[in-house]
Amino acid sequence: MTEFVLVAGAWLGASAWDEVVPGLRAAGHGAHPVTLTGVGEKQGLPVGPQTHVADIVDEVERLGLRDVVLVGHSYAGIPVGQAAGRIGDRLARVVFVDAGVPADGESFVSTWWQGPAALEAEIAGNGGFWAPLTAPDFEGQGLTDEQIARIVAGSTPHPGASLGDPAVLTGPLGSLRATYVKCLLDGPEPTDDVASLLSGESWELVTMDTGHWPMFSRPQELVRILTGAAAQP
Numbered sequence: 001m002t003e004f005v006l007v008a009g010a011w012l013g014a015s016a017w018d019e020v021v022p023g024l025r026a027a028g029h030g031a032h033p034v035t036l037t038g039v040g041e042k043q044g045l046p047v048g049p050q051t052h053v054a055d056i057v058d059e060v061e062r063l064g065l066r067d068v069v070l071v072g073h074s075y076a077g078i079p080v081g082q083a084a085g086r087i088g089d090r091l092a093r094v095v096f097v098d099a100g101v102p103a104d105g106e107s108f109v110s111t112w113w114q115g116p117a118a119l120e121a122e123i124a125g126n127g128g129f130w131a132p133l134t135a136p137d138f139e140g141q142g143l144t145d146e147q148i149a150r151i152v153a154g155s156t157p158h159p160g161a162s163l164g165d166p167a168v169l170t171g172p173l174g175s176l177r178a179t180y181v182k183c184l185l186d187g188p189e190p191t192d193d194v195a196s197l198l199s200g201e202s203w204e205l206v207t208m209d210t211g212h213w214p215m216f217s218r219p220q221e222l223v224r225i226l227t228g229a230a231a232q233p
Contacts, residue, residue: 002092002230003030003065007056008215009074009099010163011132011155013040016073020215023223029230034059036076038159047159050168052079057086066090069230073097074212075158078108078167085170094176095229097222098183098212101194102167109164111193119163129157141211142185142218151216174200179229181222185211204232 004024008016014033024031036055038047056079060068068090072080077099084094100108112119123130132155138148174197182190184207190198197203206225210217 001029001067002227003032003063003068004071004226004230005056005059005065005068006031006033006071007036007073007076007080008033009072009076010130010158011039012151013042013154013156015040015154016151016213016215019219020223020226023220024226027223027227029227030065032059032063032065036079036162038162039156040154043156047161049165050082052076052162052165053082053086053168056080056083060087060090067092069093069095069226071095071097071226072099073215074099075108075163078102079162081173081176082167082169084176092177093229093232094178095181095226096178096194097181097214098186099180101173101197102169103193104169105166107164107166108162109160110166123160123163126157128160130160130163131157138211138213140185141213142209143211143213143216147213147216151213173197174202176202177232178203179225179232180205181214181225182207183212183214184209204229 006017013035017033021031035042036052037045069092070080077096081102109116109119135148198205208214214222
């Protein structure tokens with residue numbers, strides 16, 4: 001039995017995986033969605049250096065999990081990629097779902113596609129938090145109005161401290177056994193850093209013809225991809 005530890009991206013807590021967890025459990029696996037400190041039901045708790053990495057590692061250790069597949073969506077790829085190096089032989093695989101990947105010494109903000117200054121200004125203008133997206137921001141992402149409403153209702157401001165936290169890697173990402181899930185409606189090609197990792201022997205690419213939030217738009221397909229990734233040697 002594989003133990004999936006599921007971490008959603010910015011603004012979202014464990015409830016983002018509500019339509020994925022039952023499918024994983026029905027397939028005989030463990031499924032453990034994590035809410036990162038400062039968002040969702042953990043809103044208001046303090047966030048410091050490496051807090052989100054610790055959230056993930058602590059969940060694995062608290063539950064005594066083995067044969068772990070860490071799943072990081074969007075922003076959560078940054079702490080998940082770091083946590084992967086900290087759980088030792090408990091780790092079976094990492095799945096990055098349309099996610100960022102960590103680079104040693106770099107943060108989510110420092111690699112922001114519009115430039116760090118733009119995101120830093122947005123966070124500073126919102127009291128140190130990244131404001132959640134609104135319904136119009138989800139257009140063109142393969143989501144129904146009901147799915148968009150669920151994402152918006154489940155989103156809380158994201159602590160800027162985590163977004164500016166420099167990554168600390170314990171080893172090269174390229175040595176991980178990893179699957180990268182590219183959601184094509186959010187861009188047809190992986191970013192250059194991901195493409196470089198995919199050129200190695202231990203990373204594989206899987207595509208989904210949907211947008212950036214497949215746990216909402218295509219949960220059953222995502223379950224199939226996750227269980228398939230777990231079956232990889």
